[in-house]
Amino acid sequence: MAESPIPAPKPRRGRPRDPERIRRILEAAQTHFNEHGLERASVDAIAADAGVSKMTVYSNFGSKEGLFQAVVRDRTAPVVTGVPGSKMLDPDRPEQALLAIGTRFLALARGDDALGALRSIYGVAGAQPQACRAFYKEGPERVIDELAAYLRRAHSAGTLKVRNPLQAADLFLSMFFGSAHIRGMLKLETPDARENRALLREAIRVFMAAYRA
Template identity: 85%
Template sequence: MSRPVVTAPKPQRGRPRDPERVRRILEAAQRHFNQHGLERASVDAIAAEAGVSKMTVYSNFGSKEGLFQVVVRDRTAPVVAGFPGTGALDPGQPEQALLAIGARFLALARGDDALGALRSVYGVAGAQPEVCRAFYKEGPERVNGELAAYLRRANSAGTLKVQHPLKAADLFLSMFLGSAHIRGLLKLEMPDTRENKALLREAVRVFMAAYGA
């Protein structure tokens, strides 16, 4: 399991925060939320594993829900950060750009951080709308927007014909969220490298057939 990225929660009054203590709380919380979900995870158990008091958890994060939001945010951040900046990709070479974008997105979507964050968020859908909204905005919406921006540039360059960039971006990324993605969410056997490369080539081929100039 990868170590969560420690970002400072909303400042509270009182003693200054100890970054190492915050890191231990977040790591313990991530494990407990993964194993038990938001409702059944115990703040007492999280505090005990982190080696702090229950009041320390509350003074740093306000509530169990507040702690959950920070855990989800910190799991989402490295996933989105790993998506390639599309501004550097050549709009004159859309096939190569889509291969690069698709390969990175596929690796991210199949990674433990992304799958773990999705499992956590799905578990509180409806009960924690602010968590779900934040995850969607910082994750899927941001990635889709990055790709749509590239598609607009390729359309302006005349190498792609894309009337609705956001819809086209959504269609392209959705091709990597099929049965194998569901298997990952269910912690079943995942495709090997050969299968992933074949999926990538086919996704780019289908997209270019639909939108190629």
């Protein structure tokens, strides 16, 4: 049964938001979006699970779509912030840098939060272009840009020969989105830590074979 439409009030000015309350709303919303998708998720049910009123949800996020975008941002952030910044990595040691980036990225990309965010965003592709664009810019694009920045530094240092850093970064990260990623998206059995380490070592070997100076 469809929910009766409610005007989406703007967030209150001058009143600080309760971080714990926001956290409860985001966690409840993530569960509902993962289970039901954006269209079938109920703000009433999300509010009840979070222990707040529906108006509290609307006053903080504006609409169900605004709440969905907040959930996507919240679940995307660890993928970006957890990947080492390009300036923290030694351009003279590309294999160690790729190991650091790949280890963190692979662990986060295979995590339930990241997979849940991907399932949710794929479910609204086309219907919610703003949410999809925000997810891409705040997640994949930022990670690719960070790795590309490192590859430029390694190229300048003479340890790698990378004519197109963005393309090379995209190729490296794409090696982690094969059959194991598809199984994770489908909630099937995923590789264990040993298999992930083997994949990471092989990805680095292939990348270095292509781009070593």
